[in-house]
Amino acid sequence: MVFSTKDDLNSRKPLSEKLAISTWKYYPDWMLENTMKTASDSGFKYINIGTWLGRNDDGYTILNDELDRITRALDLCKKYHLKPMINFGVDTTPTYHSETGSYYSYKQLKSIKKCITIIFENFADEGIIWNNWNEPNVTWVNDLFGNNVAGMDSWIEMQRWIVNENKYIDNKSINTVSGLANIPGQYRNIIDREKIKGLFSNADAILVHDYIDQQWNKGAPEILMQQGTFPGIRLPLASNEFGYSRYGETGDDWQGFWNDEDAIKLTQREIILQDYLGYAIIGLFCDLAVHTYHLFNENCIGLNQVGRPIMDMVNQLSGYTLIDKVKTTDTDNYMEDLYVFVYANDTKSVKVVYWAPKNTGSHIINIYGAKLKLNFTDSVKIIEPDLTPNQEDYFPTIKKDTSLGTEVI
Structure with a gap:
């Protein structure tokens, strides 16, 4: 085996x-x-x-x-x-x-x-x-x-x-x-x-x-x-x-x-x-x-x-495979950021995973054209909104195919 x-x-x-x-x-x-x-x-x-x-x-x-x-x-x-x-x-x-x-x-x-x-x-x-x-x-x-x-x-x-x-x-x-x-x-x-x-x-x-x-x-x-x-x-x-x-x-x-x-x-x-x-x-x-x-x-x-x-x-x-990190802020401070990740499965069903290490509370987040009001805490939350990822998000452009360590941009 x-x-x-x-x-x-x-x-x-x-x-x-x-x-x-x-x-x-x-x-x-x-x-x-x-x-x-x-x-x-x-x-x-x-x-x-x-x-x-x-x-x-x-x-x-x-x-x-x-x-x-x-x-x-x-x-x-x-x-x-x-x-x-x-x-x-x-x-x-x-x-x-x-x-x-x-x-x-x-x-x-x-x-x-x-x-x-x-x-x-x-x-x-x-x-x-x-x-x-x-x-x-x-x-x-x-x-x-x-x-x-x-x-x-x-x-x-x-x-x-x-x-x-x-x-x-x-x-x-x-x-x-x-x-x-x-x-x-x-x-x-x-x-x-x-x-x-x-x-x-x-x-x-x-x-x-x-x-x-x-x-x-x-x-x-x-x-x-x-x-x-x-x-x-x-x-x-x-x-x-x-x-x-x-x-x-x-x-x-x-x-x-x-x-x-x-x-x-x-x-x-x-x-x-x-x-x-x-x-x-x-x-x-x-x-x-x-x-x-x-x-x-x-x-x-x-x-x-x-x-x-x-x-x-x-x-x-x-x-579910991770396909995107949603840009939520302009900060370079990793503790100040709002962390929002999009996962999708083979049927393009989407789940959103999110949290905030510091900036807890409600924030409006734009994901694929939909505005979601999310209540951020320092614990991971998972929701299943009615979203469809864009073609380029779900099938990212391959920059270099090395069979191992393929880089996605």
């Missing part, structure tokens, strides 16, 4: 076909099956499967039972009609090796590569989306903003090796790169270095972890309108992690804390914004693995009080 093809990296598809959730394949078998079933039943189409390679007593990376665990996860993906994404990591040590620009010695890196090669050889030709090394600006070397040039060059070299090795083994393999923690605007110098060093030359997509820090307008995802793009790089975008950590739970708290209501509304807004910015896959963190972010109930049976309304919004737009 082939799970995915490079067509999965085409962003011109319904929002309901884009959602991914991160899981932890080290759960007991019964719990991993629960999470796969809940993901499928809830409307997720992709599942991100972390692969954390073990170490022996000498510190060298070993496979342990990774091949069996991946096989088990893929069998469940087949059963529940989910498309797998797999990324790599190794538990880091506190020792920085200047000769390698990483937490790993030359011998350790050799053992890591050997394990990755074996995994690629065992799971070639299955259409897995390979998400490369997870958050290298945290796990390869602790250098969130790219101040350590040697560290950047080291992980870029490793990511390039992963892509080239995978394509040598399976020339149809699907490979994303980068996968950095933080939002693109906060690591422009890293992106520039990745471009110079050729990271994007043989990759199929750029992977993003758009976690919005609470200090930025209380975590408002609209910052992505200014800092969420990759200028000058013609590759599709995909995310496999983002979310909002919540009060009353144990786990990661570096991002800040939000109550359930705010976590819901901010996540819903970020999903729509990633859709607008051309993300082919939109990945949420996580099922139950980290409780501050979890969207599933205990034992991964069903969505919890945060996950349900998030996926309810996605499922309200089932079969």
